[in-house]
Amino acid sequence: MSSGLDLPVSPLAPERFPQLPKVGGMQIATYGLGLYKGTARDDLLVVHFPQGASAGGVFTTSQTRSADVDWCRESLAAGKGRARALVVNAGNSNAFTGAAGIAKNRSTVAAVRELAKCDAHEVFLAATGVIGEPLPDNFVANGVAKAWPSLAAPDWSRAANAIRTTDTFAKAAGETVDLNRRNVSIAGFAKGSGMIQPNMATTLNYVFTDAALGPNAVQALIARYCDLTYNCITVDGDTSTSDTLMLFATGAAGGEPIDDPDDPRLAGFCEGLHRVLKDLALQIVRDGEGATKLIEIEVGGAVSDVSAKAIAASVANSPLVKTALAAGDANWGRVVMAVGKAGEPIERDRMTIHFGDHLVARDGGRAPDYSEARATAAVKGPEIRIRIDAGVGGAGRATVWTCDLTDGYVKINGAYRS
Amino acid sequence: MSSGLDLPVSPLAPERFPQLPKVGGMQIATYGLGLYKGTARDDLLVVHFPQGASAGGVFTTSQTRSADVDWCRESLAAGKGRARALVVNAGNSNAFTGAAGIAKNRSTVAAVRELAKCDAHEVFLAATGVIGEPLPDNFVANGVAKAWPSLAAPDWSRAANAIRTTDTFAKAAGETVDLNRRNVSIAGFAKGSGMIQPNMATTLNYVFTDAALGPNAVQALIARYCDLTYNCITVDGDTSTSDTLMLFATGAAGGEPIDDPDDPRLAGFCEGLHRVLKDLALQIVRDGEGATKLIEIEVGGAVSDVSAKAIAASVANSPLVKTALAAGDANWGRVVMAVGKAGEPIERDRMTIHFGDHLVARDGGRAPDYSEARATAAVKGPEIRIRIDAGVGGAGRATVWTCDLTDGYVKINGAYRS
Numbered sequence A, B: 001m002s003s004g005l006d007l008p009v010s011p012l013a014p015e016r017f018p019q020l021p022k023v024g025g026m027q028i029a030t031y032g033l034g035l036y037k038g039t040a041r042d043d044l045l046v047v048h049f050p051q052g053a054s055a056g057g058v059f060t061t062s063q064t065r066s067a068d069v070d071w072c073r074e075s076l077a078a079g080k081g082r083a084r085a086l087v088v089n090a091g092n093s094n095a096f097t098g099a100a101g102i103a104k105n106r107s108t109v110a111a112v113r114e115l116a117k118c119d120a121h122e123v124f125l126a127a128t129g130v131i132g133e134p135l136p137d138n139f140v141a142n143g144v145a146k147a148w149p150s151l152a153a154p155d156w157s158r159a160a161n162a163i164r165t166t167d168t169f170a171k172a173a174g175e176t177v178d179l180n181r182r183n184v185s186i187a188g189f190a191k192g193s194g195m196i197q198p199n200m201a202t203t204l205n206y207v208f209t210d211a212a213l214g215p216n217a218v219q220a221l222i223a224r225y226c227d228l229t230y231n232c233i234t235v236d237g238d239t240s241t242s243d244t245l246m247l248f249a250t251g252a253a254g255g256e257p258i259d260d261p262d263d264p265r266l267a268g269f270c271e272g273l274h275r276v277l278k279d280l281a282l283q284i285v286r287d288g289e290g291a292t293k294l295i296e297i298e299v300g301g302a303v304s305d306v307s308a309k310a311i312a313a314s315v316a317n318s319p320l321v322k323t324a325l326a327a328g329d330a331n332w333g334r335v336v337m338a339v340g341k342a343g344e345p346i347e348r349d350r351m352t353i354h355f356g357d358h359l360v361a362r363d364g365g366r367a368p369d370y371s372e373a374r375a376t377a378a379v380k381g382p383e384i385r386i387r388i389d390a391g392v393g394g395a396g397r398a399t400v401w402t403c404d405l406t407d408g409y410v411k412i413n414g415a416y417r418s
Helices: A067-078 A098-116 A139-150 A156-162 A215-228 A264-286 A305-316 A319-326 A332-341 A372-380 A407-415 B067-078 B098-116 B139-150 B156-162 B215-228 B264-286 B305-316 B319-326 B332-341 B372-380 B407-415
Strands: A027-031 A044-059 A082-092 A123-130 A171-179 A182-191 A204-209 A244-249 A294-302 A352-355 A358-362 A383-389 A396-403 B027-031 B044-059 B082-092 B123-130 B171-179 B182-191 B204-209 B244-249 B294-302 B352-355 B358-362 B383-389 B396-403
Touching: A027 A139, A027 A156, A044 A067, A044 A139, A044 A156, A044 A204, A044 A215, A067 A098, A067 A123, A067 A244, A082 A098, A082 A139, A082 A204, A082 A244, A098 A123, A098 A139, A156 A171, A156 A182, A171 A264, A182 A264, A204 A264, A215 A244, A215 A264, A264 A294, A264 A396, A294 A305, A305 A332, A305 A383, A305 A396, A319 A332, A319 B407, A332 A352, A332 A358, A332 A383, A352 A372, A358 A372, A372 A383, A407 B319, A407 B407, B027 B139, B027 B156, B044 B067, B044 B139, B044 B156, B044 B204, B044 B215, B067 B098, B067 B123, B067 B244, B082 B098, B082 B139, B082 B204, B082 B244, B098 B123, B098 B139, B156 B171, B156 B182, B171 B264, B182 B264, B204 B264, B215 B244, B215 B264, B264 B294, B264 B396, B294 B305, B305 B332, B305 B383, B305 B396, B319 B332, B332 B352, B332 B358, B332 B383, B352 B372, B358 B372, B372 B383
Parallel strands: A082 A123, A204 A244, A294 A383, B082 B123, B204 B244, B294 B383
Antiparallel strands: A027 A044, A044 A082, A044 A244, A171 A182, A182 A204, A294 A396, A352 A358, A352 A383, B027 B044, B044 B082, B044 B244, B171 B182, B182 B204, B294 B396, B352 B358, B352 B383
8 A cells, every 4th residue: 555655665674573362342444535545555544343442532732733733632632531432544644724624523522423423522633634725625534434344353453554644654553461360452553654753652653451440540641641652653753733642441351441540450551552652653654764773772861851851862963963864974073063953961071871771971081982883883773772860860761763864754745735 | 365275155145245434453473384284375364452452252162162262251250341452273173182172272372471461361262173182282372473473454455364174264254333423433344154053153253443332242142143143053063162152342443332231322333244244144154064055944933933943943954955055956745844843832733824925825735826937936046034933922033044054065075174
């Protein structure tokens, strides 16, 4: 399935689409609305929870967020975290579409209410693609009606493919974990490749579990692990108008619902959820537009975790750092520059920088044992790790993941809309 | 003269190096230290004020600023704004060079004191080029001694060329203005092309005048007009460790010195200084690495000037906006995204966006009279103007200038150090 662009698959893509566990209590259908002209791809995803699910979500903090994001935020509050259906289209973001965007949502929700016999606020929406182009009224609603009869047990690959835009591969992750002596499943998929610097969550990301969880627990857990995963990735420092990360818990695995996010019985589930979200988030970076390298920036010794993250993000978003690493140039001076411009407390003459395991900078200068060969070796491969100690002796630490900046990014984004 | 890289001249370069007025009371020499291997270019600039000058400057706010910036800040305070000499080298920034960097400054200042018979704090230093590579002790000092005998009336083109790094053309501007019924000259030159998002000043920029001004006036005026010019440009959102903008006033035009920056007799001088600084700052954007378009982002209707500038900078630094404009794609939806991610107060459903004179967005959506042809025409040429009204009815306004993002930027910065 194509994005409409003829992009080669990212060299950082996983070898194959993962095996995901079955998640009971949900059905999926996909359909081709035809928003990607000249291709036969599916661009509409419909998820149905016949017995309902607990839902939680985090959304973009953009001031120009899409009508769909507005709808989901409102529905989570009004519907007390209950979900019966989710409708996502690719090819048009329904952001900055004014009254037409609200009309598209209204007609889509009306169609789902009729089909699923549910309340309006049990229906969640999302859209991704070009900004500012209103869709005809009922366009998505009509697609939902066409897709509905084909609802069936999840085909995760179809689902993940249906929401791709400039993604070069479909992204999914999942595992089976123990919850209170029952096996429960966690499965999720994601899309995203550019306009990636989430401020609450990144692009579109859906995680499903058959665990029996109340809406409080779902909301608290998705927010907690979003902060450690999605909110720590960046491709280009741009923040989407549509960023959405949602978790749905169907309860089909059985057992008494747990609604306290700090319930000790959730320990194994939490670890599994964290791993799945991190896996998905890193797949988005691996598919960063034009990416050839996955870069991990780890900052310690800062005054706070927030400060550490600001320093890491400054390095991760520096175009000069990213272009040097793209070229396999161990240009650690640019890391010094990016640490300096962050405006966070650091000690210039006490900070240290490692490329891989090689200490490249300390005492306000190049490390005495600096080896150009070793530093270069650390940045040659497809995965690069840079560690920075801010030198102020604090306990603050954070990790941010990004990709390199290549002419592929420029080419993709000069061609996207037109 | 070459930067060491084989870069074509920016298509946005001025047709020719400008005619600058004579500035009395100063001499210039250049010399080739050989920091650009394989080229015969000059990479050292020495400026001498035989009778001294009033000096003022603004410098990078980077936490990893260079030893030279530390020296200049200290000297301006300790020397009460008096200058006798300025030494600048290209090819090595002397940033993050620890004790070696301080030693280089000490030996250079000692050499100048001997030659100019002046105090240490009357000597100003700067360096630009690769970060983190210490120079041998006395390397620059020896160059100064070699250059000194050739000091002569300013050859502005030689001076501007001697401090270039990845610049594809030498940048200078100047004019003659009336000050208290005397003709006085203002002449300046600049270097900078990448690592450009000044937080106090950009890269290396020197402006000279023969006006009789005291150090208070010099410092206040350079800070005031820096804020409206250099602090409003960005190429890549990266902030240099060496950013320096200095103004020297020799007083050779005669007259009683003026030391109050708000003295009404300075009105014409201030306007001239503002124009010269804006001209130099925009030349830096015109030579943005890989640039093919100069982009002006004007924001009004914001809650404050600071907020307007943050919104403008968010648009100016968005790689998605910059790559779209590079391709001549009137992708105004990405401008909406970049306004939204700024996190500043805006009204999504009241903001407006113009591309050139064409209204592309209003009422939370595409403008009713939107014309793809007119929007595209506004972004086809080498100069693009985008106007945004934040829609909150405030008086806050700001203008930021940037360039587009092309594969040229990626190529230049993958090749710079190695």
